[in-house]
Amino acid sequence: MQQKQYLLLLGADQYLRERAFSGAKQAVDLPVWAAAEDPVRKLNRTFDNMLAADPKDPESLLRAIRAQAARGWHPRIVVPLNDWTVDSANAVNRTLGLGGLDATAVTNARNKYAMKQTLLAAGVRTPRSQLVQSEEELLDAVESIGLPVVIKPYDFGGSGGVVLATTREEAIAGLAESRAVIERYGSSFNILGDKYLVEQFVDSDDEVSVEVLCGAGRAQVLAVTEKYLSPRPWFAEVAHLVPSHRTGDPVLTDLAVRACTALGIDRGLAHVEVKFGADGTAWVIEVAARPGGDGIMDQVERAYGLNPYRLHVGSYLGSDLFDVVGGAEPIRTSAIAFLKASPGRIQDIVDGKPLPPEVRSINISAKRGDFSQAAQNWSTREGLVELEWDELFREKTALPVTMAKELSDQIFVTEETAGE
Template sequence: MRSHEYVLLLGADQYLRERAFSGAKQAADLPVWAAAEDPVRRPNRTFDHMLPADPKDPESLLRAIRAHSARGLHPRVVVPLNDWTLDAANTVNRELGLGGLDATAVTNARNKHAMKRALLAGGVRTPRSALVRSEPELLDAVEAIGLPVVIKPYDFGGSGGVVLATTREEAIAGLAESKAVIAQYGAAFGILGDKYLVERFVDSDDEVSVEVLCGAGRAQVLAVTEKYLSPRPWFAELAHLVPSHRTGDPVLTELAVQACVALGIDRGLAHVEIKFDADGTPWVIEVAARPGGDGIMDQVERAYSLNPYRLHVGSYLGQDLLDVVAAAVPVKTSAIAFLKAAPGRIEDVLDGKPLPPEVRALNISARPGDLSHAAKNWSTREGLVELEWDQLFSAKTPLPVALAKELSDQIFVTGEAAGE
């Protein structure tokens, strides 16, 4: 029987990761598959084939892969594209002898407490933190670390359940809010959410993410993304802009690379979140062993004319692409910003007016009758706009958030308060 190989992408069918299919095609002249629990009732015609398996469950994946292997169809490699598939993809890779990240690296990238310990052991500057399970442990951590603190689930993402506390009372309320978010979303994302990280707050709204291609004991920065955050006490990401004016900063670059090496990430793209304190000192907040989400990879592709998913998949295939990354130069600025209606019930959605020339794409997800809440995390958005400029900015520009607000005010008609 003739053997046929394919590349299996996990998480590539997620909204704003569609360009992963094109990147995988560029990286390998092979069919590109994805996985879904019920591809018959929820077909996806983008991919060459949909594997009937839960992309978050390695046992489900292995059963489906082995069933196809009996017919001569074998994965060359399994590539994770989001946090929820990271463990499954690399467990399958190791089980089938296809490479993949070491199990310790996966733990370091998914367990924020283990991540902090590995960063500190590697000499990486990161805020002091403590792992807690209960309110008494929370108050002990607040006493030891000192206010203000940030409270977050230790194994979640997307700013879900991340809250700032400036008093003991706010810390107690913040832990309750974080637990409520996990109760709402934990099962859908396959996370435990049974522990929470209490972290010293780096008092600044100046934050970037650094997109890094990793190799064995080395790494190369591809791009620096400027981040725009919601008003406190939450940390919803309102916009991302590529390239940041900090691109090329050697201190920032070295810190991001050091963080990836400390966590043992030796392949694929990593997403390193860094904040700057009042005197400009950078602090590593978190590291994800996968490409940045929220459409950041699409903005990188437009700004650099280089599909970053090609690098991510190629790295998992064993290709050394660090020189390609080192030679990448931005030729324009690209941004994604999220639409936010005023709090209340959306009475009408007015689309169809002329759009500013900077707009590359517009997607409205809210409908009349929906409730709009304050920007807390990914779940409180009403849509998105993608923007582009034929210039590079030398300082942080307010344009992405300003244009998104202008459009939101034009599009959404909001009535009574959401707390009705």
């Protein structure tokens, strides 16, 4: 039987990662497949085929892959695109002898405590942290690190369960809140959620993410994204803008590169989150061994005219694309911001009015009758808007947040505002 090859993307069917299909097609002339537990009921017609498998479960994937091998189809490589598929993709790649990340790099990228210990050992500045399971261990960690602290699940993402505590009482309540988030979402994302990180707080809202192309013993920055956060005690990401005014900062670039090499990420794009203290000191908060989420890659593509998923997939295929990254220059500014209704029950949604010329797209996910609450994480959004400007900002601009608020106030009528 003639052997036929395909590229398997895991997580590419996730909302705001659709451009991964186009990037994969640019990277290699092969059919591009995805995986879903029930592709008959959840068929994604973008892809050339879909495996009937849980993309988070390597055993499920291997069964489906071997069933296709009996028909002559074999994966060239399996490429993860989100946190939940990094482990499964690399387990499959290693089992089938296809390459992929080293197991230690996967652990470092998914276990935030292991990540921070590795960074500290390599001399990369990151907040001190302790791993806890009980309230007693939590209070011991608070005593050791000193208030305020940030409490978060050690293996989750999307700002889920991340809470600031300024007192011992707030720390106890924060741990309970973090546990509640894991209880609600943990099984859906196939995470343990059995331990929590108590972390030194960098007192600043000045944060960026750095998209880095990684290779064996080297890494190179592609883009820097300005991040906008919700009011404390939560750290929900409410907007992203590319390129940040910090693009090209040599200290930031060096820090992001050192973080990726310290963690052993030797292929694909990595997403490095960096926070700046009040004195301007840069701290690595987290590193993910996959492209940035929340539609950041789409903003990079619009700002640079380059599909970053092409780099991610090409790197997994063994292509040297550092010259492409080195030649990338931003030609415009692109942003994504998340719509937020005022707190209360949404009574009406007023859509159809003329939109500002900067709006590239808008999507309203909320429905009449939904309850809007304060921005805590990805699950408390009512939609999104993408924006574009034919200029590069030389300092931080509030436009993504202010424009999203103006649109939200125009679109959503809640109980609180219905009678005004």
